[in-house]
Amino acid sequence: MPEPSSAPYVRQAPALRAALSAVPVYAPGRRASSVLTAALASNESHFTPLPSVRQVLQNAAQTVNRYPDTTSTRLREEIGALLQTDPDHIAVSPGSVGALQQLMTSFCNEGDEVVFAWRSFEAYPILVQLAGARAVPVPLGADEGHDLDAMAEAITDRTRMVILCVPNNPTGVGMTQADFQGFLDRVPPTVLVVVDEAYAEYVDSPQHIDALRLLDERPNVCVLRTFSKAYGLAGLRVGYAVAPAYVADGLRRAALPFGVSAPAQEAAIASLAAADELRARVAAVIGERNRVIEAAREQGWSVPNSQANFFWLRAAERQLTGLLTAFDASGILVRPFADEGIRITLADRDTNDRVLRALADARCGAAL
Template sequence: MGVLQQIITGLCDAGDEVIFAWRSFEAYPILVELAGARAVRIPLDHLEGHDLDAMAAAVTERTKIILLCTPNNPTGVPISHDRIEAFLRAVRSDILVVIDEAYVEYAEAGSGPDSLALYREYPNVCILRTFSKAYGLAGLRVGYAVAAPEIAEGLRRTALPFSVSALAQKAAIASLDAGEEMEARVAVVKQERARMSRELAARGWKLEPSQGNFLWIRADDELRTRLMEAFDGAGIMVRAYQGDGVRITVADAAANDRVLRILAAHAA
């Protein structure tokens, strides 16, 4: 998130526009407003994914940045390679298109873009990734960008000194050497994600396939309130979004069974 804040602050002046899907990562509008820019929220499509046609149509002469979150947080829906490539051909090359892949390690191969290939072909593409999710370093706040040299140089110049501690740097480097362990943890999440999706679908819940480490339940405020009361009563933490729904993190099998029991009792 720190790198994204640098990007938005560095590129946007007052009144400039940043386009992103909504609902998506909740920090997007906050960071845009902190930079004095204008947040342009484009509603998700009926499959809980990015409406890229609407996003392209929303571009104006003040558009500086477009954020694409894949898999999308909180819905888990990815954006395919072909769709992003067509989108890049449709928008101006002076607009920075940021592909936020915070949850990419949880995605099945081929479900999302080959972002590095897009970066190599389109100079206005910037990729964001993090060690906070699949690598398990959430408290250390380590992330990085893959960007064109001029963007990367700007990020270096605007970086807050000492924002990443020596301990965090060592942990990130150690994580790179623990790929097999990370992949084993991710495999368990994928297995449990598939199991939960099957059981919930069998009980009448309508879910779009998630490629994150969470499941998304679209819910109006009445259903959301009932679910939150049930989860709170059971001591289970989930993330609620007013007017939209509930995001449930995939945990270990025992915790997931508790979630399934609650949702079974509230199935439509």
Template sequence: MTSTLHPPAEPMLRDAVAKLPTYIAGRSAESALTAALASNESHFTPLPSVVDVIAAEGARIHKYPSMGSAEAREAIARHFSVSAEEVAVGPGSSGVLQQMIAAVCDHGDEVVFAWRSFEAYPILISVAGARPVAVPLLANEHHDLAAMADAVTDRTRIVILCSPNNPTGVSIGSAEMEDFLAKVPPHVLVVIDEAYIEYQRSADGLDSLELFRRYPNICVLRTFSKAYGLAGLRVGYAIARPAVAEGLRRTAIPFGVNRMAQRAAVASLAAETEIRTRTNAVAEERGRVISSLRSFGWQVPDSEANFYWLRVPDQQREQILAALSDADILARGYPGDGVRVSLADRETNNRVLAVLSDRSRFGAQ
């Protein structure tokens, strides 16, 4: 604690904030020739029906949006057969998660999550004054759910499960999830972060909404940023029991989701057929690209997202990123872990495959 007799010469950050790592976003394309595959954005242009409602809202941006995103909450509730009281909306799923941690965690409480997983988790947890508890992934890139259950203590308030996991793309299976939930105390909120769920095609993939209906401590977290192509508008949502969802709404920034985002979310839910067609195309390309990479000798886990993962040592990671950059391709590198590459159209994916086709140039045997 700083002594009042000798105050600092200038305003100071909280110690926890000063020590935070900076969230590093994927690099954006610098020219029309650059393939920006570092941020997991949808490579499809926005749906025409969504563009129309965004344009209409442009004439009303001098007015505040709905404080509680009422129309969007009602549309989400109808779409998933839940009540509007069980829905909370925020500025992207990251924003909703921040609301969640603020609503549930006191100073010193613990939040358990897998690592490597979404980079924002430890940052959001630390900002709230809670303690991040990272549990390493298994060698096959799956969540180590047994170890995560063992990591739960009397101070644990939230467990975050990212499925499909970012950046590995691996999904959690139904049977292992049931075993995990049987071990977790009912007062611990289990957040299933499904930012990429629309791309999942595995027969063994989780039915998180069915789990939500059976387990009162389940919270489903999703976003419109990925498959729905609204990354630039920032709108996500959570489905949780009414008391939890109300807590998320209470901790939300007033008017945090703008008018255009709210209307675009509603229009996107109405375009289910078009979204399914687009995600089917991504899933088909994903299978083709991963199969090709494996034929080149790369070890690639079964991704259920719109990206794939190469776990490589740091020197090889730098070589891969440099070679891709030389070909005007931006990918995402994770020091100490590997490289994540977003999927795009067939021509762009082929550009990546051409770079990675010869593993020997990266020191691989």
């Protein structure tokens, strides 16, 4: 019989993947703690869901004891009708970020590279690292938009995917169709170009990118959209990808089963049916965007042209501190990016006027 060991007991446990230690934690915008606080840190719509959508949600709540349609058949058909696209080219997901995660799962192996602009949507490097791939961030250009020349040069034989956030989050800067097509001409056909159009409904520039128009002739293009922004369904998490049929099929295979709830699907369908109301709401946001940016520039702020429901102020550390002090004093939550700048979501006219007053206060502050 062996002698009892005198060695100290070492507790063993399952180990997390080593890659997780390098993954940054996604930092959501601060939530309002009072009804008097203007919550402009996340790019949510300030409009509540349309009455017709609320009624659909009430009805759908009666069936939440049942699993949803895991392939979102009806919703894909409605999106296809809207975009004049075969539903087989559409994959529904938990927000557009869900579709992006499914793309990473479908296309990226250990050590593959994913190129994207930086700064851009904070989820990009997180999803890349979780997939075991290598993030290749490319600095923005002087206009706060994508530097497509530098992005093309960053592509190597290990690149599997390029992400274009258009309009870019957090700067709001768009991209022209001519620049986009010129960039595609430089991308190898084996590299998937993912165009993240989360804010597409807010675009009013006639020269802006129309990636959907190129899907038939460019089999390496995939477009992501969401119901979280203009449609005001951020809390329901429903988005979609439009891509070649084999890509969309791969996304559906990689999806978490029943990942998009039945109420989310029904609300999205009802939102698509309320096109006139949507256009009116979008027009109101665009009108406020133009007014606020012009007023901020008159105060002396340098604001890039935005095609989204927010605008961007580039600010170094000392200036950023003064801005945050002024916004906090005004009861306004905005989204700071350390030593880079601040993103401000647009809301109703009264709230936007509060933003302009805070900017004026910051402009007069000693810190600036």
